[in-house]
Amino acid sequence: MSLKLETIAFDADDTLWQNEQFFQLTQDRFAELLADHAERDHLDERLMAAERRNLGHYGFGIKGFMLSMIETAIEVTEQKVPASVISQIIAAGQEMLSHPIELLPDVEATITALADAHHILLITKGDLLDQERKLAQSGLGDLFNGVEIVSDKKAPIYANIFARHGVSPEAAMMVGNSLKSDVIPAIEAGGWGVHVPHALTWSFEHAEPPVDHPRFRELPSLGALPTLIESIG
The missing domain is CATH 1.10.150.240 (Putative phosphatase; domain 2)
Structure with a gap:
C-alpha cells in the first residue's frame, strides 16, 4: 500500500x-x-x-x-x-x-489549492540566474516550501531532494511537461510522475510514456491535478 x-x-x-x-x-x-x-x-x-x-x-x-x-x-x-x-x-x-514571464492556465490556482495540505516544491533545471529571475517575476515564489535549481534531472537527484526534504519517495509526486526529465526519473526514484503535456516540447525531452507503470499519470492540464491527487489519497 x-x-x-x-x-x-x-x-x-x-x-x-x-x-x-x-x-x-x-x-x-x-x-x-x-x-x-x-x-x-x-x-x-x-x-x-x-x-x-x-x-x-x-x-x-x-x-x-x-x-x-x-x-x-x-x-x-x-x-x-x-x-x-x-x-x-x-x-x-x-x-x-529579459522576456516577461507568461504563466500557463490554472497554475496559481492549482498550487494554492494544494498548498494547505501538501509540501510544495519547485524543481527546475537550467541557468541559476535565469531560473531565479523567472521565479521572481512569476509571483509564485511564496507558494513554494522549497526551490531546487539543478543542473540536470536524474533519478539520484530526485532521490536526494526527497531525502533532504524528509519525504519518502512513495509519498512524493513530480509534475511536469517532460517525460524524460520530470516524469520517468521521478518514478525511477520511487515517486509518482505526472505528465502534463505542452504543445511545444524540445525534442531532447521526448521519451516514451511509461503507460503501464502504476505511479504514472497523464493529465490534459494542470487544473486537473487536485482531483487526481484527491483520488490517489
Whole structure:
C-alpha cells in the first residue's frame, strides 16, 4: 500500500510558464540570419547537434543555446560569419533573458489549492540566474516550501531532494511537461510522475510514456491535478 502523498513538486519551464516558444522564435530568427549559408532543415540539425554536444559544458538554458547558435554559425559559414550576425545572435539571446514571464492556465490556482495540505516544491533545471529571475517575476515564489535549481534531472537527484526534504519517495509526486526529465526519473526514484503535456516540447525531452507503470499519470492540464491527487489519497 502506497503512502499518502505529502510532497508535490513542480517543474517550471513549460509547466508553470511559457518557455520553449521563445526558443523556437529565436531559432526562426537564427535561420533567417543564416539563410544564405544553410537550408533550414540542415541548420536545425547542426544546431541540435551542437546543443547536445555542449550540454556537458554549458548545461541547459538560454546561455548554452546562444553559444551553440554562435558555434553553429561559425561552422556552417566555414568561419566566415560576419561579426554583425554574431552580434544579432547575442542580442536575440539577451532578449530571451529579459522576456516577461507568461504563466500557463490554472497554475496559481492549482498550487494554492494544494498548498494547505501538501509540501510544495519547485524543481527546475537550467541557468541559476535565469531560473531565479523567472521565479521572481512569476509571483509564485511564496507558494513554494522549497526551490531546487539543478543542473540536470536524474533519478539520484530526485532521490536526494526527497531525502533532504524528509519525504519518502512513495509519498512524493513530480509534475511536469517532460517525460524524460520530470516524469520517468521521478518514478525511477520511487515517486509518482505526472505528465502534463505542452504543445511545444524540445525534442531532447521526448521519451516514451511509461503507460503501464502504476505511479504514472497523464493529465490534459494542470487544473486537473487536485482531483487526481484527491483520488490517489
